[in-house]
Amino acid sequence: MADQLSDRGKRILEAVIEDYIATAEPVGSRTITRSHALALSPATVRNVMSDLEEMGLLASPHTSAGRIPTEKAYRLYVNSILEVKNITRDKKDEIRRRCQMAGKDPAQVLKETSRLLSTTSSYMGVVMAPRPxxxxxxxxxxxxxxxxxxxxxxxxxxxxxxxxxxxxxxxxxxxxxxxxxxxxxxxxxxxxxxxxxxxxxxxxxxxxxxxxxxxxxxxxxxxxxINTGNPELFLEGQANILDQPEFSDAGRMREIFRAFEKKSLLLDLFDRAMQADGVQIFIGSESHLLKMEGMSLITSTYMTGKDTVGVLGVIGPTRMGYGRVIPIVDYTAKLISRLLETE
Amino acid sequence: MADQLSDRGKRILEAVIEDYIATAEPVGSRTITRSHALALSPATVRNVMSDLEEMGLLASPHTSAGRIPTEKAYRLYVNSILEVKNITRDKKDEIRRRCQMAGKDPAQVLKETSRLLSTTSSYMGVVMAPRPxxxxxxxxxxxxxxxxxxxxxxxxxxxxxxxxxxxxxxxxxxxxxxxxxxxxxxxxxxxxxxxxxxxxxxxxxxxxxxxxxxxxxxxxxxxxxINTGNPELFLEGQANILDQPEFSDAGRMREIFRAFEKKSLLLDLFDRAMQADGVQIFIGSESHLLKMEGMSLITSTYMTGKDTVGVLGVIGPTRMGYGRVIPIVDYTAKLISRLLETE
DNA sequence: GTTAGCACTCGATCAGTCGGAGTGCTAATC
DNA sequence: GATTAGCACTCCGACTGATCGAGTGCTAAC
Known part of the structure; x- marks a missing residue:
């Protein structure tokens, strides 16, 4: 089959990714035909999946398991398949309500924001304070x-x-x-x-x-x-990632927590994210952080007035609900910018 | 056998506790006769251990495993068996060196102290800031x-x-x-x-x-x-407890992390610790915190000038090196008190 | 009071078996 | 030519039973 991704290929890849995001289990051809109304038989889907594997978009843990999306697949998904949903009314209200922090210590506001990001996304929230x-x-x-x-x-x-x-x-x-x-x-x-x-x-x-x-x-x-040192980093909701089945292994868990204790690594990454305005997505090894294997980062810059001053975002497994989290990060960044401007 | 703990009983209990602290494995009668020069046969030790079990000081996970100290045993151990070692010269130097934080933001000093406690003890460090x-x-x-x-x-x-x-x-x-x-x-x-x-x-x-x-x-x-709310709580080195074999189970780990995210629970406990000056030890359920099962807390109050203003300490598994950690907590508290007084 | 000896218990480990899920290939069908 | 049904094959995971070793409790001897 062609090197080019057919329309059907796209649809099937999307189905695999979404199923995998939902279940964290390798996805088989049967499952897809059942859950996504594609009007195709498992056999056909198998053929297509085989092509996708050849193109480096899917991988199989072993012969008789289903297939798992690769980083490349997530990248493709995020760039050209995913339609970012509008943020739900509920989330919007929740975020807005919890941002009523007038009169708080400015540092507290950022910490609260980090916590807010973590609870609304159910992953980890991160906020990098403005560089002193x-x-x-x-x-x-x-x-x-x-x-x-x-x-x-x-x-x-x-x-x-x-x-x-x-x-x-x-x-x-x-x-x-x-x-x-x-x-x-x-x-x-x-x-x-x-x-x-x-x-x-x-x-x-x-x-x-x-x-x-x-x-x-x-x-x-x-x-x-005078402190011209590193900006503060607020990392909240670390316990959330313990719920992710891919990190249920104690060794892996330990590794991740150790990595996050060294905030300098994350600071580098965030510095890079601050180079460009708006929402950015780092998938797995794209962050060039060894320990970020299997994890993704969605960031957005925030500003005071006209200046981009900091970065905030969400860290979760690569298998993350991008469509759901991206608007959360985006909206929160905008809200914080407004808050910092007027208040 | 008597309800009263004989001298030999004490020695054997001590041996069990120390072995268990070192290995996290149930301790058998053989192990004890080998590692601690008691000049007794395993059979005798077994008899004594059986008595200790009856007194509620030891417990066996199942018939043919060794025995594990109960909370009551730890309490007895800490109160009347344990000889608190003098802090080693090395530790002292290390703590002193890392306390050279002149010119730091006062809040940073406390955070650093918490980290210091965690690394020197290799458990978790906690510092409660003075009540605003x-x-x-x-x-x-x-x-x-x-x-x-x-x-x-x-x-x-x-x-x-x-x-x-x-x-x-x-x-x-x-x-x-x-x-x-x-x-x-x-x-x-x-x-x-x-x-x-x-x-x-x-x-x-x-x-x-x-x-x-x-x-x-x-x-x-x-x-x-004006903030008359709760004092800040600095909790550092959470990743350290991931190294403890008793928490290698993912579910248990999650529970603990979740519990520590709710700082209010810990605040209550620390408030209680502040009622009395000096070093205090809470073993397992003594803290009346449900989630503290299997964990102990060693605290000491610290002062500015003549007023007791805050509490700091170390949280670790019940199976903790009390003899080693107690002097660390004690010394750190004294050092911080001196630092806060003069600086 | 202490100890040697012994039967017993229980968990951990390992090999073997079996079923289910999923695949790839081929031949038939639309 | 694309799609699909059918089938043999693979591999994992769960279950089973056997074995081993660590540890115990009891009894009888020292």
Whole structure:
């Protein structure tokens, strides 16, 4: 048969994938003729399936089991067969209702969102917070606390707050701290946090500052407060993947959990997802993460105002209800963007 | 035989428990005579074990397996047999080294501590943050951000920071915000956060405020910022318990993970642990948590200055290396207390 | 009180059997 | 020429029975 996928081939591939998604069992020719009104006999379906196998779209675990879609098949399915459903009214309401988190700590909002993604999709929810380095500086403050401690607070225009508790020798006065903070706030207007850091490091080495011990200390304080490190990653609903039959094996399960404990791997992946706007889908090994074998990731970027600032998504088995989950991710991302913009 | 536990009985019970902790397999009479120099024959040991079983300290899964310690046995072991080892020099160094987290976000410190507990014990680490309601108010601030947003920041004497992003109608001026914040900061000196909340709710209903719309709004802002809810709980190293053979069953594993997703259950338990200072041990069903069957919890309280503020600990299987883990929990709690005090 | 000896029990393991599901091929049919 | 019925074949999984080893409880001897 042709290398080209016939229309009938497509329909049968779709049937296999959908059955497999539903049952996690290899799909046989009989099953398909029964459940999908194709008006074809099992024998015919077998012929077609054999062709699909040759094209690398199906695989059989062994001779007398049914067949399983390959990654290539999922990719094809997602690209050109799947019709993304509209999100159901119910889901929409549920998401909207649970997004009523006005007045919450901004970090909490993202965590809640991650949990929301996990429960609505029944897979794992992931949200990558905005990269601290790229947000825009708004204000810095130093607050003197009892016990020779100073709390430094760094506020960004997008409303995120970084703070550090630092011990100092006791002869700093609150008035001096305020003066320093005002001066710095003035100096650093309009810079991104990354630039702020650079500026401060420069200043610290400048001649002028060398002889101003107060300023030197203020700069040191600021420097300790600035976090240009990795953005936070909120991973919720890990227990959900325990329900997936393909991970019922204890060893496999352990591997996956260990992999997710190392968040750096996921961060890389999410960084890649942030390169392009909108919904993206990584199927199995496409993510180039060894441990992601058998797992897929659906992501979408979210924004504050006009800037793409973060990524959120759902991680599940390759055998995932794409048609159902894609709109959930999409809708949630849009809702969060709106929430971050106005609130 | 007597109801009273003989000295020999104790030694044999100890041997069974230690073997079982090491291997997770039911322990037979032979094994014991071999590994622990008791100078007794297997038959004698069998007799004693039979007595121990009658006393409810041992149980046999079936006739021809060895025996397993019961919860009662663990309790006895922990109370009167176990000699808690001194913490090893290595562990001490490791913990101390990893506690060098000066300049970190206070919440991060606790999270790190939890991870530290999990890796040094190779079970699960848990840290309950100080109850927000009971910390002492220090300062409140309102910062106007672009886009009709106001960031409210609540600072406690212990260095914790709560912040909320709130949308407002645009006619509030930064000067007014500062004035309000200063006024409130002045009014609320010395109160706990819980008292602050109460005071604010009272004020909001007072006659005077009714006609001062600016003040009314400031109060509303503050009220939204205050979180008197549950303290945060940092649970790290969940993957570690997957290594325990008794949880290799997928169903059991799922149950446990699900249980830990509901943090409220653990919070209750930790609240109980906070009633008494120092190290405490909950064995299996003693915690009155249904899902804690087969698991034990070792906790210690930690303090800032003279006040007990939180609890940290390790969760592992009942079959846990108590002698090894207890000093780890103890030492970590002391170290964190010192860290929170000075820093 | 302790121990050696022995019969007994029970789970784990392994080989063998059987049935069901599914395939591929061939020949008949539309 | 495409489709289908029929059939032999393959392979897995579930079940069965036999065997083995670890461990026990009991009894009688030390």
């Amino acid at each position: 380095a790229s947000s825009v500086f708004h204000q810095i403050e130093f607050v003197k606390l009892p016990g020779k401690r100073v709390l430094a607070i760094l506020i960004s225009k997008n409303g995120t707050v970084q703070n550090r508790l630092v011990q100092v020798d006791e002869d700093i006065r609150q008035e001096d701290l305020v003066r320093m903070a005002n001066y710095l706030t003035d100096q650093l207007q309009g810079l991104t946090i990354a630039q702020v850091r650079e500026r401060i490091l420069n200043e610290m080495n400048s001649e002028k500052v060398r002889y101003d011990s107060l300023m030197a200390r203020a700069l040191a304080l600021s420097e300790q407060t | 309601a009971s910390s002492v108010f220090h300062q409140i601030e309102f910062v106007k951000l672009p886009g009709k947003r106001v960031l409210a920041i609540l600072i406690s004497k212990n260095g914790t920071v709560q912040n909320r992003l709130v949308q407002v109608d645009e006619d509030i001026r930064q000067e007014d915000l500062v004035r309000m914040a200063n006024y409130l900061t002045d009014q609320l000196q010395g109160l706990t956060i819980a008292q602050v909340r109460e005071r604010i709710l009272n004020e909001m209903n007072s006659e005077k405020v009714r006609y001062d719309s600016l003040m009314a709004r400031a109060l509303a802002l503050s009220e939204q910022t």
